[in-house]
Amino acid sequence: MSLVLLQLIGLFAGLSMLAFGGGAGIIPDMQRAAVDQHHWLTAREFLDMFAIARAAPGPGSLIVVLVGLKAAGMAGAAVSFAAMFAPSCLLVHIVAHYWQSAARSAWRGVVERALAPVAVGLTFASGLSLMRGTEHGWLPWAVTCLSAVLFAVTEINPIILLLGGASALLLVGS
Amino acid sequence: MENRSPPSLAALFASYVSIGMMSFGGGLAAWARREIVQKRGWLDDKQFLSGYALSQLVPGATNVNLAVFIGTQLRGPLGAISCVCGLTALPLTIVLLLGLLYLRSQGHTGGVWVSAALGGMGAVAIGLNLGTGFRLARRNITGLVPIAVTATVTLSIGVFGYSLVHVLLVMMPVSLVLAWATRPR
Numbered sequence: 031m032s033l034v035l036l037q038l039i040g041l042f043a044g045l046s047m048l049a050f051g052g053g054a055g056i057i058p059d060m061q062r063a064a065v066d067q068h069h070w071l072t073a074r075e076f077l078d079m080f081a082i083a084r085a086a087p088g089p090g091s092l093i094v095v096l097v098g099l100k101a102a103g104m105a106g107a108a109v110s111f112a113a114m115f116a117p118s119c120l121l122v123h124i125v126a127h128y129w130q131s132a133a134r135s136a137w138r139g140v141v142e143r144a145l146a147p148v149a150v151g152l153t154f155a156s157g158l159s160l161m162r163g164t165e166h167g168w169l170p171w172a173v174t175c176l177s178a179v180l181f182a183v184t185e186i187n188p189i190i191l192l193l194g195g196a197s198a199l200l201l202v203g204s
Numbered sequence: 205m206e207n208r209s210p211p212s213l214a215a216l217f218a219s220y221v222s223i224g225m226m227s228f229g230g231g232l233a234a235w236a237r238r239e240i241v242q243k244r245g246w247l248d249d250k251q252f253l254s255g256y257a258l259s260q261l262v263p264g265a266t267n268v269n270l271a272v273f274i275g276t277q278l279r280g281p282l283g284a285i286s287c288v289c290g291l292t293a294l295p296l297t298i299v300l301l302l303g304l305l306y307l308r309s310q311g312h313t314g315g316v317w318v319s320a321a322l323g324g325m326g327a328v329a330i331g332l333n334l335g336t337g338f339r340l341a342r343r344n345i346t347g348l349v350p351i352a353v354t355a356t357v358t359l360s361i362g363v364f365g366y367s368l369v370h371v372l373l374v375m376m377p378v379s380l381v382l383a384w385a386t387r388p389r
Binding site for chain 2 (some may be wrong): 045046051052062074077080082083085086088091092095096099100115117121122125129136139140145146147148149150153158159161169179181182192196199200
């Protein structure tokens with residue numbers, strides 16, 4: 031097995047166990063490893079792939095498939111997918127048996143209350159570090175802020191926002 | 205629910221294929237609830253919500269975790285695999301196709317347009333993450349202690365660029381101790 035495949039497995043299997051709060055939290059570390067450390071892709075390509083994964087159906091963490099694809103072709107995509115999802119799935123499978131029986135225990139409430147603020151912090155941090163990682167001009171800044179507000183306070187479908195953002199940069203940016 | 209026979213692996217797979225197709229633009233948990241609880245009656249609301257809470261706590265994509273939980277509850281390990289395969293099969297294919305198209309478009313005429321459109325979608329995607337943060341914060345973060353923990357995690361990773369492992373190693377124990385100390389009695 032080639033070195034790149036092993037690096038992909040090591041990176042994503044490790045991040046899989048750290049992806050608290052739904053997976054957005056590992057984006058900053060993934061960006062640093064894939065762009066700055068391994069030079070598999072540029073910061074701009076990383077943001078493009080983040081956008082593709084977010085616009086397509088399914089979990090946003092499918093971005094690992096695109097990073098793997100760019101780094102090592104279809105084999106890279108396959109090992110990245112397995113490395114990202116197998117560890118966390120195995121953990122849920124094991125914990126599921128104990129979870130129901132712990133419904134009213136004191137520790138479960140404490141764990142739930144302790145993890146919530148960490149998860150929310152990770153979600154904010156992922157947005158901020160993506161903005162730092164790419165050259166964010168005035169228009170992307172405005173689009174980011176506007177869509178954050180609209181998504182936070184209205185029930186608007188994210189697909190409409192994504193299409194709106196694409197149109198805005200197509201019209202102004204080219 | 206004791207007299208309910210567990211669904212077949214094929215039925216689990218098929219249900220999760222349909223849930224995966226509905227997940228365009230998010231709101232996947234709502235679709236999963238509609239299919240698993242309301243339409244099929246495989247779990248009751250309480251079981252579903254308990255599984256959803258667990259899926260958010262454990263690392264990994266919430267909806268994939270939820271699929272594992274539901275599959276495990278209904279049919280054990282094979283059930284979990286059926287649900288996850290059903291959920292990811294179609295999105296995985298779509299993402300791969302889009303990725304191949306994207307990599308092909310680089311350096312070609314039209315690549316500029318793709319790049320501009322993706323730039324706009326990337327800017328929105330960042331906004332969606334921030335917006336999700338606000339939504340979660342409004343519902344779950346009340347009181348000075350949780351706000352301080354959220355702010356510390358946000359700034360240390362998002363602004364100062366500390367690595368996730370280091371921040372989690374410090375902030376997980378801190379948050380657990382704080383949650384224990386401030387637990388309702």
